[in-house]
Amino acid sequence: MIEGKYKQFVTDPEDALPYIEYLKYLADYQFGAEVGNCLFGSNKAFKIQRSVNTWRIRNVLSEDGLFLVLRPQDGLFSLTLASGVSIKECLPSPKLRVIVKDEVASVILEEGNVFAKHVKNVDKSLRNGDEAIVVSEDDKLLAVGKVRLSGEEMMEYKRGVAVTVRERWKIRK
Structure with a gap:
């Protein structure tokens, strides 16, 4: 877990397929109905990273890099440019x-x-x-x-x- 003198606070990426429905529901709750399908319905392969301390999902990654960040304060998403492009195309x-x-x-x-x-x-x-x-x-x-x-x-x-x-x-x- 420790590389050099910097500690890694998230795990290595793992497949997000078992959690896609959860991520869709969360996006629908935060952004409105059908946004979950918009964000996660594409043919992109998603991966997740978890917090090493709490084991909760922290980052959602796509082929383009960081896609969404799950905020620990309120459990909702913070957008990145990659997810912003998906939302703009879909809504x-x-x-x-x-x-x-x-x-x-x-x-x-x-x-x-x-x-x-x-x-x-x-x-x-x-x-x-x-x-x-x-x-x-x-x-x-x-x-x-x-x-x-x-x-x-x-x-x-x-x-x-x-x-x-x-x-x-x-x-x-």
Whole structure:
């Protein structure tokens, strides 16, 4: 378990097939009906990693790398760009989306969070603490993060952080 001087806090990847139904139910609970089939219904082979201390599932991996992270605080998923792409392809706009104005899309790709004044449209059912994907007006994925204002508040307020960005699409130079 110990490589060099760093301790590994998760196990080696194992096949996720026995746990796919559980992961689907959890995604449906968190994101809404049929999102579990959207995320895990593809022909991708998934693997899981467990916590070495509690033996609970912590990471869901796909061929592309880290797909979802299961938060220990509340037992819900944190999105990554790989899962954000799956959600964007599967759900119609504006479901689980925060749509930003085109003039700030390039800034969000480079740094910073999404502010309420830059939000063009949003899924009104989003609440503070929910996971969401940030897209441009033409529905290009920019980032994923945690919502800090409800969907209604994002459209009404002109100040404050709307989404704390966790991971953004890499700009290829």
